[in-house]
């Protein structure tokens with residue numbers, strides 16, 4: 001079957017990859033001139049890369065790790081020591097660690113928590129451990145039920161001292177969804193803690209060895225195109241064209257640079273766009289359907305990613321750091337953590353600014369100035385001294401609507417990959433899958449969509465030549481471009 005997919009983020013790429021494994025032909029349409037969506041990266045005129053987000057891979061990402069294995073690029077993941085490192089605001093320039101010993105789960109996690117005496121007292125650790133018991137005993141059902149509470153409310157309900165939130169969970173909430181504990185759903189933290197405590201290497205982290213566009217997305221494109229699929233950049237889907245019975249007749253692609261619009265027809269259609277542009281594009285006849293109405297409950301959260309190049313080395317730490325700054329979330333010196341960005345003389349800090357709602361409309365200069373002030377607390381030896389570190393250049397990447405904002409009650413709005421429209425499916429990190437809005441969630445959603453399309457085909461409705469809807473007009477089932485006009489879109493092939 002020919003499957004048209006709108007959006008070449010990880011969900012769209014994963015869906016296309018698994019469709020080729022099932023013997024189908026995906027045509028992947030990406031609005032922008034760059035692959036990857038929220039993992040997209042660009043090279044500046046000096047050849048330095050800058051990214052949409054500082055991205056960490058976890059041991060608890062089975063679908064992502066499987067995909068990487070299938071692509072034969074496992075050597076591109078740079079695994080770090082099994083530890084979590086937090087800045088200590090009361091002692092600038094110092095760190096506190098949760099070191100996971102080489103023991104089976106959950107003992108390594110318990111030892112990591114018990115072994116840290118800087119951030120939590122023994123009574124706090126005990127209270128927190130007791131609070132987690134229901135989640136450990138009742139598992140996922142309990143975790144889902146807790147979606148009615150914010151993390152702050154859940155901590156209070158479990159009698160966990162407020163200091164635990166302040167010391168550990170502001171940083172974790174910001175890292176997981178770019179918002180604070182009083183906003184984030186308890187389900188998000190409990191899901192992460194469950195994975196981290198139940199899998200020996202669940203919280204072990206890896207960095208990719210270069211830009212995600214180049215080192216992760218391009219191999220997926222190679223895989224897809226080697227097997228007959230197509231990936232087109234600069235191909236924005238403008239409208240879903242419908243048949244009289246409201247199934248999809250085609251994707252209307254906006255012509256760029258004065259080119260005419262184009263209609264792409266296929267047997268099956270997938271939206272792998274983020275939820276916000278999808279909502280804006282839903283055809284009128286679908287608006288009454290509960291499945292699509294529920295999407296109104298989901299909305300992307302703002303976040304900002306900064307890259308700062310300095311004239312010297314600020315740290316030798318080769319790991320992710322939780323800043324515990326009110327302005328910033330996690331950060332890393334990418335000149336240490338990532339082979340592709342390695343530099344023995346100079347640091348390149350990549351930092352996530354969150355929550356970003358009050359910053360997203362500010363100028364890059366204002367954002368960088370505020371960040372530099374925070375760096376005085378994170379690296380007191382290098383700033384505020386008589387010979388402060390010099391900022392050589394910077395890039396700021398703003399994403400006004402990134403992953404869906406996971407406030408309490410959002411789980412019920414997350415759609416299944418199969419829609420009520422027979423030949424239309426959804427993929428994306430916001431769709432229902434057991435992982436959060438993350439790279440793992442995006443890859444898994446794409447895989448689930450490919451599987452749902454396979455079931456659709458096996459049910460006979462979607463087999464090639466079969467009409468997905470009873471009264472489809474004959475010309476609509478034609479394959480290939482209905483109007484094969486020249487366009488400015490670029491078809492990607494193997495490098």
Ligand SMILES: Cc1cc2nc3c(=O)[nH]c(=O)nc-3n(C[C@H](O)[C@H](O)[C@H](O)COP(=O)(O)OP(=O)(O)OC[C@H]3O[C@@H](n4cnc5c(N)ncnc54)[C@H](O)[C@@H]3O)c2cc1C
Pocket residue numbers: 006007008009010011012029030031032035036037038039052053054055056057235236237238272273274277303304305352399402403427428429430437438439440441442
């Ligand atoms: C700052 C930041 C840090 C992050 N850190 C991590 C991390 O450490 N670990 C982790 O696991 N996850 C992290 N994430 C989350 C992760 O990046 C996302 O969950 C994941 O990449 C989403 O993939 P997706 O394919 O669902 O959506 P997207 O990546 O948003 O892809 C959707 C694609 O659809 C395209 N599109 C939109 N409209 C159209 C249209 N009309 N026609 C055609 N194409 C269209 C977009 O251009 C985009 O390429 C982070 C995200 C950000 C922003």
